[in-house]
Amino acid sequence: MHDWDDYRIFLAIFKAGGLKNAARSLGMHHSSCARRLNSLETQLGVRLFDRLPGGYSATDAGEKLARSMQIIRDEFDGIERDLSGKDRSLEGPLKLSLTHGFALHLLMPHIHGFIERFPGINLELNMTYKFTDLASREADVAIRLADDPPLSLTGPRVGAVNWCAYAHPDHLDTHDLINAPQECHWIGWGQAAKHLSWPGKRQFPDIPVRGVFASEVLQLSAAEQKVGIASLPCYLADGRSDLERVPGVKPEPHEWIWILSHRDMAKNARVAALTDHLAGALTELAPRLEGRVAGSD
Numbered sequence: 001m002h003d004w005d006d007y008r009i010f011l012a013i014f015k016a017g018g019l020k021n022a023a024r025s026l027g028m029h030h031s032s033c034a035r036r037l038n039s040l041e042t043q044l045g046v047r048l049f050d051r052l053p054g055g056y057s058a059t060d061a062g063e064k065l066a067r068s069m070q071i072i073r074d075e076f077d078g079i080e081r082d083l084s085g086k087d088r089s090l091e092g093p094l095k096l097s098l099t100h101g102f103a104l105h106l107l108m109p110h111i112h113g114f115i116e117r118f119p120g121i122n123l124e125l126n127m128t129y130k131f132t133d134l135a136s137r138e139a140d141v142a143i144r145l146a147d148d149p150p151l152s153l154t155g156p157r158v159g160a161v162n163w164c165a166y167a168h169p170d171h172l173d174t175h176d177l178i179n180a181p182q183e184c185h186w187i188g189w190g191q192a193a194k195h196l197s198w199p200g201k202r203q204f205p206d207i208p209v210r211g212v213f214a215s216e217v218l219q220l221s222a223a224e225q226k227v228g229i230a231s232l233p234c235y236l237a238d239g240r241s242d243l244e245r246v247p248g249v250k251p252e253p254h255e256w257i258w259i260l261s262h263r264d265m266a267k268n269a270r271v272a273a274l275t276d277h278l279a280g281a282l283t284e285l286a287p288r289l290e291g292r293v294a295g296s297d
Contacts, residue, residue: 006040007069009033010048014066018055091120094270097139101216103127105236106288107143110281114274121270129215140265141274145255155260155275158282162251162291165200166237168226169244177229177246181206187213187228198231200249234291251291257282 012022013033023030041048048062058066098107103125115123126139145161175184181204188209201207207229213219216236223230224242234251237243259278261271282289 006036009036010040011066011069011073013037013049013056014058014062090118090269090273092270093122093124094141094274095124095126095139096274097126097128097142099129099143099145099216100127101233101236102143104217106285107278107281110277114277117277118273121273123274140261140268140271141278142260143278144258144260146258147256149258149260152263153260154263154266155258156279158257158259158279159286159289160253161255161257161289162234163199163231163254164234164237164251164291165198165229165246165249166223166232166243167229167246168223168242171226171228172244172246177204177207182208185210185228187211187219187222187230189214189219199252199254200229200231200246203248233289235285235288238288238291257289
C-alpha cells in the first residue's frame with residue numbers, strides 16, 4: 001500500500017513544475033520531496049517525471065496519474081469541506097489569506113480585535129498576492145481584489161480600493177512633469193501594456209516607466225525614497241509625510257474588495273465570524289480605502 005503523502009508530494013511537484021517550489025508550498029525540504037518521489041516511482045515501477053534543467057516535466061504516466069489523483073483529491077477536499085462547513089464551534093484553526101498591504105498597513109488592528117474577541121480561534125495569516133485555492137483549504141477565508149469571483153466562492157463585496165499617483169515632495173519640487181517629462185519617471189510594475197490604466201498616467205503619458213517593483217509595498221518604499229512617481233492605493237499613501245498626491249490627479253476606483261470563502265465552508269461558525277468581522281472593519285475603513293481622508297483632496 002502506498003502512502004497518500006507520497007501522492008500529495010507528487011501532485012505538488014506536478015502543479016509547481018519543479019521540486020523546490022513544490023517543497024516550499026508543502027513546508028518541506030526539497031531533498032525530502034525528492035526522496036519521497038523516488039520511492040513512489042520505485043514502488044510503481046514507472047518514471048513519473050523527466051528531470052530537466054528547467055524543471056520537472058511529467059511523463060505520459062505522470063500525466064495520467066495526476067489526472068486520477070486530482071479526481072481523488074477533489075473528492076477528499078469535498079468531503080472535508082462538507083464536514084468542516086457544518087462545524088458550529090468557535091474554537092479551532094482558521095486560515096486567512098490577504099495581501100501584504102492589507103495585512104501590514106490596514107487591517108492589523110482589526111485582526112487583533114478579532115483575536116481578542118474569539119480567543120478560542122487560532123488564526124493563521126497568509127500574506128500573498130496569489131489566489132489561494134479555497135477548494136483545497138489553502139485558506140478558509142480570503143480577501144481578494146477582483147471584478148467577478150468564481151461561482152464556487154461566496155462572500156460580501158465590501159467596497160472598492162481607490163488609487164492615485166504619489167511622489168515624494170522633493171521629487172515633485174525638482175522635476176517638471178509637464179515641460180520635461182523625460183527627466184521624470186514612473187516606478188514600473190512590470191506590466192507595460194497596463195501602464196495607461198494607472199491613475200495619473202493618462203495625464204502624463206510622456207513620462208517613461210522604469211524598473212519593476214511588483215507590489216504596492218515595494219512601490220510605497222521606492223516612492224518614499226524619491227525613486228519616482230508611484231501608482232498606489234489611497235489607504236496606503238494618504239497621510240504619509242514623505243508622500244503627496246501628484247497635482248491634478250484624482251483618486252480612481254481600481255479594484256473591488258471581496259471577503260470570500262468556498263460555498264461549502266460559508267456556514268462554518270469560525271468562517272462566518274471572521275467574514276462578519278472583516279466586513280464591518282472594511283466598511284468602517286471606506287473613507288481611507290476611497291481616498292476621502294482629511295486633507296487628501
